[in-house]
Amino acid sequence: xxxxxxxxxxxxxxxxxxxxxxxxxxxxxxxxxxxxxxxxxxxxxxxxxxxxxxxxxxxxxxxxxxxxxxxxxxxxxxxxxxxxxxxxxxxxxxxxxxxxxxxxxxxxxxxxxxxxxxxxxxxxxxxxxxxxxxxxxxxxxxxxxxxxxxxxxxxxxxxxxxxxxxxxxxxxxxxxxxxxxxxxxxxxxxxxxxxxxxxxxxxxxxxxxxxxxxxxxxxxxxxxxxxxxxxxxxxxxxxxxxxxxxxxxxxxxxxxxxxxxxxxxxxxxxxxxxxxxxxxxxxxxxxxxxxxxxxxxxxxxxxxxxxxxxxxxxxxxxxxxxxxxxxxxxxxxxxxxxxxxxxxxxxxxxxxx
Numbered sequence: 001x002x003x004x005x006x007x008x009x010x011x012x013x014x015x016x017x018x019x020x021x022x023x024x025x026x027x028x029x030x031x032x033x034x035x036x037x038x039x040x041x042x043x044x045x046x047x048x049x050x051x052x053x054x055x056x057x058x059x060x061x062x063x064x065x066x067x068x069x070x071x072x073x074x075x076x077x078x079x080x081x082x083x084x085x086x087x088x089x090x091x092x093x094x095x096x097x098x099x100x101x102x103x104x105x106x107x108x109x110x111x112x113x114x115x116x117x118x119x120x121x122x123x124x125x126x127x128x129x130x131x132x133x134x135x136x137x138x139x140x141x142x143x144x145x146x147x148x149x150x151x152x153x154x155x156x157x158x159x160x161x162x163x164x165x166x167x168x169x170x171x172x173x174x175x176x177x178x179x180x181x182x183x184x185x186x187x188x189x190x191x192x193x194x195x196x197x198x199x200x201x202x203x204x205x206x207x208x209x210x211x212x213x214x215x216x217x218x219x220x221x222x223x224x225x226x227x228x229x230x231x232x233x234x235x236x237x238x239x240x241x242x243x244x245x246x247x248x249x250x251x252x253x254x255x256x257x258x259x260x261x262x263x264x265x266x267x268x269x270x271x272x273x274x275x276x277x278x279x280x281x282x283x284x285x286x287x288x289x290x291x292x293x294x295x296x297x298x299x300x301x302x303x304x305x306x307x308x309x310x311x312x313x314x315x316x317x318x319x320x321x322x323x324x325x326x327x328x329x330x331x332x333x334x335x336x337x338x339x340x341x342x343x344x345x346x347x348x349x350x351x352x353x
Contacts, residue, residue, distance in 0.1 A: 025094035026316055030309040033086060042081050043068070049123060050079040056127040061134070070126070073134030081304065085122035085152060087312035089115050091319070092156045099164060110163040121155055142192070145226065149244060150184045153251050153315050180254040187250035195243055199223045202242070202280070206287040213288065214295055221291070228287060230294055240290045240307070242283065245314035249279045252318040275321045282317055286310055 046068055054065040054072075063072040068079045096110045125148050133140040158177050191198070200223050207221050220231040226243035252275055289310065293303050 022094050022098040023313075023316065023320065025097050026090060026312060029090040029094060030087075030312060033090065042084070042086075045084045045086065046079045046081065049084050049126060052123045053079075053126040053130065056123065057130050060131060063130075070130060072130040075130065075133035075137060075140075077130065077133060079126070081308055082311070083122075083126055085119060085125075087308050087315070088122070088152055088156050089118055091153075091312055091316055092118060092160055094316075095156075095160050095319075096163065102164075114159045114163055117159055118152075118156060122152065125152060145241070145244060145247075147185070147188055149247055150188060150250050150254075151181065153248065153318075154180050154184060154254060157251075157255065157319065179257065183254040183257040184250050187253050188247065191247060191250060195226055195246065196223065198246060199226070199228065199243065202246075202283055202287055203228060206284050206291075209284075209288060210291045213292060217295070219291075221287075228290065230291060232291075232294055238290075238294045240287075242286055242290070245286055245311055246283055248311075248315045248318050249276060251315060252276075252279065252322050255319070255322040278321060279317065282314070286314070 050065045050068060050070045054063050054070055057063040057070075057072045061073045063070075065071075069076050070079055071077075092114055093111050096107050096114065099107075102110070129140065129144050129148065132143045154177070157180075203221055203223055210219065210221055214232065217233055219233070220229075222229050224239075227239045227241050230238045230240070253272070256272060256275075289306075293306060298306075
């Protein structure tokens with residue numbers, strides 16, 4: 001006689017429902033930030049971020065902040081909208097609101113405290129980039145474009161998990177977060193080496209689809225280092241730093257690696273490949289969206305705001321895929337085989353496919 005303990009289908013439905021709610025909330029927050037907070041409000045946040053970073057850099061040498069330009073040790077960098085971590089704060093806020101098992105009061109406290117912690121960590125990030133730029137300028141792009149993006153996203157996940165656990169931090173949690181950061185660093189190195197080939201594959205698939213969307217209008221879609229360049233009808237060349245989005249898939253890999261361990265990773269490798277394939281298709285969609293934005297003559301400032309939104313959704317897609325992936329693995333259940341004659345109970349793990 002065999003008895004199987006199976007999870008209720010309602011648990012799957014809850015995962016899908018709350019993942020959908022998370023995406024809808026993130027879309028709403030991005031729409032609010034674009035429509036209700038125009039460039040003047042964003043500039044206030046940019047100035048505040050620059051001034052706070054300049055204060056942190058004062059002990060390390062001559063530092064000035066003029067306009068939106070932060071200069072330290074002779075190295076200057078502009079504080080852009082992306083430097084305010086607005087998209088990361090929106091991801092965290094949407095995650096807190098969408099979580100079903102805490103009350104409204106605790107969510108308000110979580111949003112207020114969590115966004116403050118993440119914003120201050122982002123200020124530290126900007127200051128650290130200033131030090132890297134002034135002392136090791138050749139490494140600035142790597143730290144700015146790749147490493148810190150993944151680290152900040154993992155910080156968002158870490159702060160959210162601590163909030164979910166009622167601020168309980170124990171040794172296993174710290175070890176998991178440390179493993180996630182280590183996996184991210186390894187992933188950055190591997191994907192960095194493969195990035196030119198990855199972008200070439202994206203463009204190769206997106207190019208004929210873009211031709212259909214443009215309806216015969218001459219265009220040129222190419223890869224230059226870590227950006228995609230677009231020229232439509234011999235006009236100005238437009239650049240899109242899509243590598244920032246592509247690197248977000250490291251978040252998915254880091255979370256999976258941390259959650260399931262080496263042995264179980266081998267058993268669920270098929271699901272990991274499905275997730276990476278889904279992200280590849282998503283990035284093709286990003287390329288095509290960029291083509292349509294330029295073709296429609298959307299102003300550069302609006303395209304920049306849309307890029308921030310797309311980048312937020314890119315990171316959120318990786319987190320959402322992980323949640324769905326984890327829900328799938330919760331179908332890995334204990335099968336109890338009861339041998340009534342022998343009086344034995346054998347326990348084995350069955351992976352759902």
